[in-house]
Structure formats: C-alpha cells, structure tokens
Amino acid sequence: xKLKMMYTFLNTDIALIxxxxxxxxxxxxxxxxxxSLHLLQAGGxxxxxxxxxxxxxxxxxxxxxxxxxxxxxxxIHMASLVHDDVIDDADMRRxxxxxxxKWDNRIAMYTGDYIFARALETITKIEQVDAHKILSxxxxxxxxxxxxxxxxxxxxxxxxxxxxxxIKRKTALLIAASCQLGAIAxxxxxxxxxxxxxxxxxxxxxxxxxxxxxxxxxxxxKLGKPVGSDLLQGNITLPVLYxxxxxxxxxxxxxxxxxxxxxxxxxxxxxxxxxxxxxxxxVKVSERYLEKAMMILKELPDNKARKALYQIAKYIGKRKF
Amino acid sequence: xKLKMMYTFLNTDIALIxxxxxxxxxxxxxxxxxxSLHLLQAGGxxxxxxxxxxxxxxxxxxxxxxxxxxxxxxxIHMASLVHDDVIDDADMRRxxxxxxxKWDNRIAMYTGDYIFARALETITKIEQVDAHKILSxxxxxxxxxxxxxxxxxxxxxxxxxxxxxxIKRKTALLIAASCQLGAIAxxxxxxxxxxxxxxxxxxxxxxxxxxxxxxxxxxxxKLGKPVGSDLLQGNITLPVLYxxxxxxxxxxxxxxxxxxxxxxxxxxxxxxxxxxxxxxxxVKVSERYLEKAMMILKELPDNKARKALYQIAKYIGKRKF
Numbered sequence: 001x002k003l004k005m006m007y008t009f010l011n012t013d014i015a016l017i018x019x020x021x022x023x024x025x026x027x028x029x030x031x032x033x034x035x036s037l038h039l040l041q042a043g044g045x046x047x048x049x050x051x052x053x054x055x056x057x058x059x060x061x062x063x064x065x066x067x068x069x070x071x072x073x074x075x076i077h078m079a080s081l082v083h084d085d086v087i088d089d090a091d092m093r094r095x096x097x098x099x100x101x102k103w104d105n106r107i108a109m110y111t112g113d114y115i116f117a118r119a120l121e122t123i124t125k126i127e128q129v130d131a132h133k134i135l136s137x138x139x140x141x142x143x144x145x146x147x148x149x150x151x152x153x154x155x156x157x158x159x160x161x162x163x164x165x166x167i168k169r170k171t172a173l174l175i176a177a178s179c180q181l182g183a184i185a186x187x188x189x190x191x192x193x194x195x196x197x198x199x200x201x202x203x204x205x206x207x208x209x210x211x212x213x214x215x216x217x218x219x220x221x222k223l224g225k226p227v228g229s230d231l232l233q234g235n236i237t238l239p240v241l242y243x244x245x246x247x248x249x250x251x252x253x254x255x256x257x258x259x260x261x262x263x264x265x266x267x268x269x270x271x272x273x274x275x276x277x278x279x280x281x282x283v284k285v286s287e288r289y290l291e292k293a294m295m296i297l298k299e300l301p302d303n304k305a306r307k308a309l310y311q312i313a314k315y316i317g318k319r320k321f
Numbered sequence: 322x323k324l325k326m327m328y329t330f331l332n333t334d335i336a337l338i339x340x341x342x343x344x345x346x347x348x349x350x351x352x353x354x355x356x357s358l359h360l361l362q363a364g365g366x367x368x369x370x371x372x373x374x375x376x377x378x379x380x381x382x383x384x385x386x387x388x389x390x391x392x393x394x395x396x397i398h399m400a401s402l403v404h405d406d407v408i409d410d411a412d413m414r415r416x417x418x419x420x421x422x423k424w425d426n427r428i429a430m431y432t433g434d435y436i437f438a439r440a441l442e443t444i445t446k447i448e449q450v451d452a453h454k455i456l457s458x459x460x461x462x463x464x465x466x467x468x469x470x471x472x473x474x475x476x477x478x479x480x481x482x483x484x485x486x487x488i489k490r491k492t493a494l495l496i497a498a499s500c501q502l503g504a505i506a507x508x509x510x511x512x513x514x515x516x517x518x519x520x521x522x523x524x525x526x527x528x529x530x531x532x533x534x535x536x537x538x539x540x541x542x543k544l545g546k547p548v549g550s551d552l553l554q555g556n557i558t559l560p561v562l563y564x565x566x567x568x569x570x571x572x573x574x575x576x577x578x579x580x581x582x583x584x585x586x587x588x589x590x591x592x593x594x595x596x597x598x599x600x601x602x603x604v605k606v607s608e609r610y611l612e613k614a615m616m617i618l619k620e621l622p623d624n625k626a627r628k629a630l631y632q633i634a635k636y637i638g639k640r641k642f
Contacts, residue, residue: 083430086430087430105426106407109404110408110464113433116437120441120460123457137442150427
C-alpha cells in the first residue's frame with residue numbers, strides 16, 4: 001500500500017497545508033521566495049504534517065488551528081535541510097539541485113534562517129504557550145544534533161551511543177514533537193500527548209535508521225542523489241558502524257576519505273555493506289524501535305488516526321525509498 | 322558621560338543578565354559552548370538588554386521575568402552577528418577573531434542556529450504570547466534584511482530608500498522590539514509599549530547611521546576592525562551613498578571593488594569621505610531620527626528610566642566609537 005493511501009481521510013487538509021506552506025514563505029523579496037519555493041516544490045513526504053494532523057485527531061480537531069503546527073514543523077524540517085546541504089556541500093536533494101548549488105552558500109544560510117523564523121512565527125498563532133516552548137526546545141536539540149554531526153564526521157571511532165544520540169537529535173525529536181504538538185494544539189490531555197511524543201520518538205529513530213540503510217541499498221534514481229552519499233560526505237551511519245568492526249573494511253573507508261577519485265572505492269564499500277550482515281543487523285535495530293512504537297499505540301484510544309499511525313509505522317519499517 | 326553611567330541603577334540587573342547569558346548558551350557540547358562564549362566574552366555594548374530593562378520600568382518591573390526578554394534579545398543579536406560574519410567573510414569582530422575565522426563557516430552557521438534557537442527558547446519563559454509573536458516577526462524581518470544586504474552588496478545604483486529599509490530591518494526593528502518587549506513583559510499598557518517601540522525604532526535608525534559613519538571616521542583601534550570595513554565588504558552605507566553623487570568618487574569605488582590590492586584606494590576613499598560634506602549630511606539624517614525619538618519620549622511618564630533613555634539617545638548621536 002502506498003503511504004498516501006493510509007490517510008486519504010486527511011487529503012483535503014493536507015492540500016490546505018501545502019497551500020499554507022507556499023503562502024507562509026512568500027515575501028516581496030523575489031530571491032528568497034524563489035529559493036524557498038524551489039525547495040518546497042521539490043516535494044518530500046510531508047511526513048511531519050501528516051503526524052501532526054493524525055495526532056490532532058486524539059483531541060478536538062480543528063484544521064484551522066492545527067494547520068499552524070503542521071506548517072511550522074515542516075518549515076523547521078525544510079530550514080534544517082537547507083543548512084545541512086551547506087554543511088554537506090550537497091548539490092542534489094530530492095532529485096533537484098540544492099539551494100546552495102543553484103544559488104550559493106550565503107543565500108542558503110539566510111534562506112534557512114528565514115524559513116526558521118517563519119516557522120516560529122507560524123507556531124505563535126497557536127495560543128498554547130506550551131507548544132511554543134516545545135518547539136523551541138526541539139530546535140535547540142536539533143541544532144545540537146547538527147553540531148554533533150559536524151564533529152562526528154569522518155570519525156571512525158564513534159560508537160553506537162554517539163550515533164543514536166545524534167539521530168535522536170537530528171530526526172527523532174522533531175517527529176516526536178510533531179506528534180505531541182498536534183495533540184496539544186487539539187487540546188488532548190497530557191496522558192495522550194506524552195504517549196504520542198514517545199510514539200513519534202520511536203518511529204523517528206526507526207525512520208532515520210531506515211534512511212541510513214536505504215542510502216546503501218536503494219538506487220540513485222529513487223534516492224534523488226548518489227548511492228552512498230552519506231558516507232561520501234563523511235557521515236558514519238549504522239550500517240557503516242557495524243561494518244567498521246572488520247579491520248579490512250575500516251581500511252577501505254580510511255582510504256575513501258583521502259582518495260582523489262572515490263568512484264571505485266565507494267562502489268566496493270557499497271558492495272561490502274549490501275552483501276554482508278550489517279544491513280540485517282541495522283534492520284533489526286530499526287525494527288526494535290518500531291515494536292516499541294507499536295506498543296505505545298496500543299495504549300492510545302482506538303480510532304481512524306491510530307489505525308493510520310499503525311500503518312505508517314509499518315510502512316516506515318518496510319519502505320524501499 | 323560614559324554610557325554605563327547613565328543607568329547605574331540597573332547595575333545589579335545587568336550583571337545578572339550577563340550571568341544568565343552565559344548559562345543560557347552552555348551545553349555539554351564543548352565546541353559550541355566555546356564558540357558561543359568566545360563571542361559573548363568579546364563584549365559588546367549590551368544595548369538591547371539595557372533598552373529592555375529600561376522599558377520594563379514603565380510597567381511593574383520584575384527582574385526575574387524581564388531578564389528572559391533581555392537575554393533573548395541579546396542572543397538574537399549575537400546569532401545574527403555570527404551569521405553576518407560568515408557572509409561578510411569577516412575575520413575580526415570587537416577586536417577578536419570571529420567564530421568563522423577561529424573555527425570555520427560550518428561551525429559558525431550552526432553556532433548561529435543554536436544561539437537563535439536558545440533565544441526563542443528563552444522568550445517562551447515569558448507567558449505573554451504577544452511577546453513570542455513580536456519576537457518571531459522581528460526575526461523574519463531581520464532575516465529579510467540580511468538577504469537584502471547580500472542582494473544590495475556592491476550595488477552602486479541603490480537609493481536612500483533601499484538603504485533606510487535595510488537598516489530598519491537589520492538594526493532598528495530589533496531595538497524597537499527590545500523596548501516594546503521590555504514594556505510588555507512588565508505588563509505596561511499598549512499605549513506605552515507602542516510608544517516605546519517607536520522610540521526604539523527611531524533610536525535604532527540613528528544608531529545604525531552613526532555606526533555607518535564611524536566605520537569611516539573612527540580608528541581601527543576603537544572599531545576593533547579596519548576603518549572602511551563596510552565598504553571593503555561591499556556594503557553601501559549612507560556616507561557612501563551621498564559620496565556616489567560625485568562621478569569621480571563612483572569611479573574610485575568601482576575600481577576598489579575589482580582591485581587586487583585595495584590598500585591605497587580605500588585610503589583615498591576614506592580621505593574623500595571624511596573631508597567632504599557627506600559625513601555632515603549623514604549626521605543630519607541621524608539627528609533627525611534622534612529628534613523624533615526625543616519627541617516620543619516626552620509623551621511617556623517622567624521617571625528615572627525616561628531620563629536614562631533620553632541620555633542614551635543623546636549619547637548615541639554623539640558617540641565616537
């Protein structure tokens with residue numbers, strides 16, 4: 001089943017959010033509007049808005065309130081992508097040139113700042129002060145995750161804990177916040193929104209681990225960027241961490257990082273990773289997080305949204321791109 | 322009279338804010354703490370916190386509430402400096418190497434993001450939702466001002482309106498917000514905090530014009546960076562705008578922007594600017610804004626804070642560094 005088929009009952013609201021996203025980033029500055037729209041129109045799964053809306057179904061759902069949360073979360077995600085592409089020196093994102101590639105690093109930095117600011121402006125349309133607090137706390141963690149990522153780049157001596165803490169900050173907390181804030185904006189009680197936070201956290205961890213696996217097992221066409229991009233940018237992900245237990249593999253990666261021509265080496269590395277057990281081992285970690293997410297779901301009231309969350313979580317564990 | 326002598330009655334509170342600033346940016350990530358502290362300890366006038374505190378005196382002043390606003394405003398100012406230094410490729414700030422010079426552009430970008438996020442987290446400690454809205458709106462304008470600055474760089478055909486709009490967004494609105502938010506956090510009525518906003522706006526415009534003048538008339542020692550830095554970075558400020566009316570001067574600037582060795586040309590340009598009437602004309606514009614600020618002050622209740630604001634405004638018009 002396709003992802004979008006799991007929440008057809010949200011179609012109208014998701015279309016509304018897409019429109020709001022465009023409106024929120026528009027300014028009289030053509031340059032910044034174009035740069036932001038370029039990113040927006042490159043698509044993306046809009047998984048954070050979907051989580052926000054579904055979580056809202058556990059309270060008194062009012063799309064005209066909850067849309068602000070959905071838009072804010074997607075904008076923060078977008079802003080972090082723009083800054084990440086500067087850091088990773090990435091030229092392609094979702095099959096299109098990145099802002100830093102199409103314009104330059106300076107424009108990308110300020111476009112990211114602008115989208116961040118717009119996100120925060122959007123969340124203040126929600127009266128719940130708690131929501132503002134949670135979003136800004138999440139941003140602090142997100143930026144710390146980004147700094148960790150720079151620090152940990154090319155570091156072959158990091159351990160599993162470092163990796164997990166990094167993806168928690170870089171990915172899982174934002175998805176957790178999406179679920180929690182959707183519920184808060186809909187006035188759901190604390191017992192519910194705390195559980196949704198946990199659900200989002202576990203799903204987010206699984207989501208990122210799957211992303212990190214797909215970077216090796218998927219195709220350039222599906223990824224919208226070359227296979228092995230993460231490692232080429234120096235990012236050590238779970239499959240690599242496991243593979244590094246083999247000293248021969250470690251040597252290969254060390255050579256990759258200093259090589260002038262990386263084509264042959266990265267292809268050897270991809271072959272090693274996809275043909276050894278490290279993918280299976282990584283999948284198991286991802287599945288463990290998913291199981292925890294499913295356990296939490298069972299504690300939530302049974303409704304259409306819970307079913308959709310269940311299916312999305314299952315999908316995330318099995319997705320091929 | 323020295324700036325600090327104008328508000329000695331705030332000394333204890335300013336010391337508290339200095340301490341809070343350090344605490345707010347601290348994290349377990351040594352790298353980011355060091356980068357942020359480096360900037361913090363380079364000093365600065367802390368003019369935004371001073372405005373916040375003074376504005377708070379027009380309501381029921383509680384330092385434990387208002388300190389959050391003061392810290393948030395200074396952090397936003399700091400974050401924007403970090404990102405500006407990346408854009409301007411600036412190596413020195415307040416007589417010390419910039420973060421981008423001491424570490425690198427990537428660290429500077431994320432340190433800026435981190436400090437931004439901390440600022441927003443700090444403001445949410447204030448319960449007034451209006452304050453959150455005003456701060457995030459101000460950030461949107463600030464980032465738009467930054468983008469405008471990139472776009473307008475090296476553009477000799479911009480006019481006075483472009484310049485004024487840019488400094489409004491880049492400087493004046495943040496000072497205006499400082500004044501307004503201080504009053505809001507202290508529960509001052511709208512009639513008061515709207516006036517304080519206007520006062521801050523006029524003072525901020527004057528402050529930036531003065532800054533732009535000092536870039537030519539002050540010394541490297543006092544500025545903490547070379548004289549003429551703004552123009553060397555392609556930023557067209559008010560004295561330059563006036564001087565550009567002379568075609569000979571325009572030719573000089575065009576040559577400066579393409580020159581391999583800029584030393585002699587910039588020194589000729591500085592001499593031209595400081596010995597022609599463009600400084601006087603710029604000072605007049607600054608003074609006009611100050612007069613408007615003073616007019617607003619007269620409409621506010623007479624108290625110690627109003628006297629201090631008056632003296633600070635006067636100081637800003639006359640400051641030599």
